[in-house]
Every structure is written in structure tokens, then in C-alpha cells.
Amino acid sequence: MFDIELKPQEFQLFRSYIYEKVGISLSEQKTTLVKGRLNKRLNQLDITSFKDYYDYLVGDASGEELTFFMSAISTNVTSFFREAAQWSWLEGYLPQMAASKREKKLRIWSAGCSSGEEPYTILMFLQNHLHDFESWDIKILATDISSKVLSKAILGHYEPKHVEQLPKNVVIKSFEKVHEQNVLKYQIKPFLREKVMFRLYNLITDPFFIKNEFDMIFCRNVMIYFDEANRNNLIGRFTTLLPKGAPLFLGSSESLTSHKNSLKLLGSSIYQKI
Numbered sequence: 008m009f010d011i012e013l014k015p016q017e018f019q020l021f022r023s024y025i026y027e028k029v030g031i032s033l034s035e036q037k038t039t040l041v042k043g044r045l046n047k048r049l050n051q052l053d054i055t056s057f058k059d060y061y062d063y064l065v066g067d068a069s070g071e072e073l074t075f076f077m078s079a080i081s082t083n084v085t086s087f088f089r090e091a092a093q094w095s096w097l098e099g100y101l102p103q104m105a106a107s108k109r110e111k112k113l114r115i116w117s118a119g120c121s122s123g124e125e126p127y128t129i130l131m132f133l134q135n136h137l138h139d140f141e142s143w144d145i146k147i148l149a150t151d152i153s154s155k156v157l158s159k160a161i162l163g164h165y166e167p168k169h170v171e172q173l174p175k176n177v178v179i180k181s182f183e184k185v186h187e188q189n190v191l192k193y194q195i196k197p198f199l200r201e202k203v204m205f206r207l208y209n210l211i212t213d214p215f216f217i218k219n220e221f222d223m224i225f226c227r228n229v230m231i232y233f234d235e236a237n238r239n240n241l242i243g244r245f246t247t248l249l250p251k252g253a254p255l256f257l258g259s260s261e262s263l264t265s266h267k268n269s270l271k272l273l274g275s276s277i278y279q280k281i
């Protein structure tokens with residue numbers, strides 16, 4: 008494999024294109040990441056310079072190369088039961104929310120769901136803390152910009168090392184052991200998988216098709232890539248989809264600088280629609 012140099016002016020081309028197409032601001036520090044993650048792709052395509060790859064990306068009317076590019080450069084780090092303080096808070100909030108839901112229906116959005124650990128954690132949590140879980144009508148919309156992570160999420164296969172650290176009763180109730188090419192994996196049980204609707208969706212540039220309200224929205228560790236205008240815009244859209252009192256969960260390093268009249272901070276990066 009050849010190590011292809013990414014010149015500053017080439018990086019600027021990608022930077023402007025990605026901002027225009029996807030709304031993500033790539034900082035200068037991302038030069039090494041873009042070069043490192045795309046070198047293999049250029050080699051695969053037999054392309055010898057980043058300028059030629061840029062022309063290839065821009066010229067691909069199908070949008071497939073853009074999806075590939077975004078999958079390669081986005082950071083998909085995630086884990087089950089990430090942000091422990093938020094799950095503790097939810098334990099206190101759940102009984103009151105459940106009591107207000109006579110029709111036993113819950114609608115939740117995991118926006119920027121990566122490989123599925125977040126939406127499946129929501130289900131495992133509800134399975135453990137919601138009385139009479141089976142009788143509830145629960146649907147989770149789980150969206151991401153990366154088709155690669157979504158394929159993994161839909162399959163719901165996870166490494167033993169990531170699953171075996173969860174409480175035993177959670178593992179027994181939510182996973183079954185499967186073999187993928189003779190390698191042991193844990194797969195989320197079908198009755199849980201079918202409650203999640205995974206969709207490819209760009210939070211910044213795709214049309215806003217969602218009309219129904221959600222009982223909770225999770226958008227954790229996603230907006231760190233966005234500039235302030237895009238972040239504020241997205242938060243504004245989230246607030247229109249939350250009824251009064253409903254929570255919006257952000258990542259622990261994220262906080263809001265806008266929408267103070269419609270969202271109140273409850274702690275641990277949890278905001279409540281007021």
C-alpha cells in the first residue's frame with residue numbers, strides 16, 4: 008500500500024465540500040485522520056493523489072462515495088450504558104413518565120446511534136425498569152449518517168468482551184449467543200431488535216421528515232462535530248418534537264448555549280422541555 012500525501016490545499020477542498028454537503032466542520036487537526044483513514048481507499052481505487060480522489064468524490068452523482076467517505080472519517084465510538092449518571096436519572100424519572108402514559112406507548116429517538124449500543128441500551132434499561140415491559144408499545148427510531156455502523160446495528164452482533172461486562176440478568180434477557188464465521192458473538196434478541204427502526208439520516212442536511220412527538224430524544228456525542236449554527240438549528244428542531252417535561256439527553260461533554268427558554272438543564276447533560 009502506498010502512503011499518499013494529503014496537501015493542505017487538498018484538505019481545504021475536502022473541508023469545504025464536507026461542510027457544504029453534510030454540515031460538518033472538519034477542524035485543521037483532522038488532517039491526519041482524513042489522510043490516515045482514506046489512504047486505504049485511494050489504494051483500493053488505484054488513485055494516486057488526494058486531488059484525484061476529491062474529483063472522484065465530487066463527480067460521483069450516486070452519493071455512494073460520500074457515504075463511504077463519511078463512514079471512514081466519522082468517529083463512531085460508543086458503548087452499552089454509556090453516561091452512567093443519565094441512566095440513574097432515568098431510573099427516577101421513569102415511574103412518573105410511565106404513570107402518565109395510559110395507552111402504554113413510548114416513542115424514542117436515538118439520533119446518531121452509531122452501531123446500535125445506545126438504542127439497545129434504552130431497551131435493556133426499559134426491560135429492567137418498566138413494569139410489565141411486554142405489554143408496552145415501544146418504538147425507537149435510531150438514525151445515523153454512516154451506513155457501515157447501521158449495518159452492524161441492524162445485525163445486532165456484539166463482541167463477548169463488550170457484553171460479558173454487563174449484569175448477568177441483562178445478558179440473559181437481551182442477548183443470545185451466535186457464531187459468526189465460527190467466532191462467538193452475542194446477538195440482541197429478535198423481540199428487542201424489532202422495536203428499533205434504523206434509518207440512514209443526516210441530522211443537518213436531510214429534510215426534516217419527522218412529525219410525531221418523542222417521549223425522549225438522545226443525541227449524545229454527535230453535535231461535537233457541528234458548528235454553532237447547525238447545533239442551534241438542530242436543538243430547535245428537537246424542541247419542537249418534545250412535549251413539555253420530556254428529556255433531551257446530550258453527551259456529558261456537551262452543553263447548550265441557546266434555547267434557554269425552552270430547555271432547562273437538570274444535570275448530567277440532561278435537558279427538559281419547559
Ligand SMILES: C[S@@+](CC[C@H](N)C(=O)[O-])C[C@H]1O[C@@H](n2cnc3c(N)ncnc32)[C@H](O)[C@@H]1O
Nearest residue numbers: 081083084085119121151152153209210227228
Ligand atoms: C461518537 S458516536 C456517538 C454514538 C452514541 N450516540 C453514543 O453516545 O454512544 C457519533 C455518531 O454520530 C454520527 N453522526 C455524525 N454526524 C452526523 C450527522 N450529521 N447526522 C447523523 N449522524 C451523524 C456518527 O456517524 C457517529 O456514529
